[in-house]
Amino acid sequence: MKLTPENFEKIVFNFQSLKPILVVGDLGIDKYTYGEVKRISPEAPVPVLEVQKEWNKLGLAANVSDNLKSLEVPSTLCGVIGDDSRANLMEHLLEERGLKTWGLIRDASRHTTYKERVTTATQQICRVDYETKDSLNEDVAKRVFARINEFSNSHSGVIIEDYGKGLFSENLCQKIINDFKDKNLLVAVDPSRSTPPMWYKGATLLKPNRLESNMMVEALGHFKERKLETIAEILVDKLQLEKIIITLGADGMAMLDTKLDGQLKIIPTAANEVFDVSGAGDTAIAAISSALISGASLEEAAWVGNCAAGVVVRKRGTALCSKQELRDYYGNLFKLMQ
Numbered sequence: 092m093k094l095t096p097e098n099f100e101k102i103v104f105n106f107q108s109l110k111p112i113l114v115v116g117d118l119g120i121d122k123y124t125y126g127e128v129k130r131i132s133p134e135a136p137v138p139v140l141e142v143q144k145e146w147n148k149l150g151l152a153a154n155v156s157d158n159l160k161s162l163e164v165p166s167t168l169c170g171v172i173g174d175d176s177r178a179n180l181m182e183h184l185l186e187e188r189g190l191k192t193w194g195l196i197r198d199a200s201r202h203t204t205y206k207e208r209v210t211t212a213t214q215q216i217c218r219v220d221y222e223t224k225d226s227l228n229e230d231v232a233k234r235v236f237a238r239i240n241e242f243s244n245s246h247s248g249v250i251i252e253d254y255g256k257g258l259f260s261e262n263l264c265q266k267i268i269n270d271f272k273d274k275n276l277l278v279a280v281d282p283s284r285s286t287p288p289m290w291y292k293g294a295t296l297l298k299p300n301r302l303e304s305n306m307m308v309e310a311l312g313h314f315k316e317r318k319l320e321t322i323a324e325i326l327v328d329k330l331q332l333e334k335i336i337i338t339l340g341a342d343g344m345a346m347l348d349t350k351l352d353g354q355l356k357i358i359p360t361a362a363n364e365v366f367d368v369s370g371a372g373d374t375a376i377a378a379i380s381s382a383l384i385s386g387a388s389l390e391e392a393a394w395v396g397n398c399a400a401g402v403v404v405r406k407r408g409t410a411l412c413s414k415q416e417l418r419d420y421y422g423n424l425f426k427l428m429q
Contacts, residue, residue, distance in 0.1 A: 094394040099421055102395060103414060105385035111165040112380060113242050115267060116152025116252030118170040119204030120181055121409045128211055138216060140209060148409050149184050150206060152252035154370050156190055158377035161411040167242055169194035171231060171258055177203035194238055198231050204256060224257050236266055243270050247384050248277030250376055255283035264290040279380040281372060288330060296334045297326060298376050304337045320355040323347045334389050338375060344397055348389040358393055361401035361424050370409035371400045398424060
């Protein structure tokens, strides 16, 4: 492992003193309805869940801000919600977590994204989604960029968290990327597989998973390419990226940094027990971005993100990684790898 205990502690210690990171993305709420199935419904061949517990959790890009908060990194969340009861719930959940709500823009023509997962101790029975995926109208899009523009001077970087729910357009992505790059600030992108890759052109860091990276190079005209090294090189070249991390699930993370040797490196996964991968990508981008802004190299930042993801996949549902959990996980992993 290239990340020494001394460097790890220096990176993590710096988290609390960073200027806020701006998180721009599709916002949502994750609801969990948990219970036990003891019988099949007499009305239809479906299980009857006897509900034991329900809870709501910040989801989508809001989960990135929630993870930053858990890591003691300040952030501002910016995105569009509806003008409905779930928008009120979103603001309440943010305030409960001590997160700012001034970056939220209401749009009465949209639903606030709300995903309900119905689960037992052993499996998810179903998921019910309430959402609007239409593109923003011109007026709302202008309001979004005006709000982002207000924040850019007071933030240390931006995370574009794209879930393909209609917030982003090529114009908005490029305005954000150019604005922050002009100020020499980090632009990290967690992409959507449904978004044209060229919308992300010029970002500092792109963090797709393996499937997303395959789909992105296909969209760029490379239909049969499956070699990981070539995929990374194509994305870096065509999208004019400085850095890329491709998450590989159980196989770890692959990364390439054009500011170093430009060679693809792979680190193994830090996860030794996987219960639920929901939201692990949100945790990873939060930790990786924080580490890079704190002065970490790309490989060091990948290890930090790797460990943070290792913490949350051991938990049920959309989960968080605290700074102490991150320290403990890294400490145990470092001992094992010696």
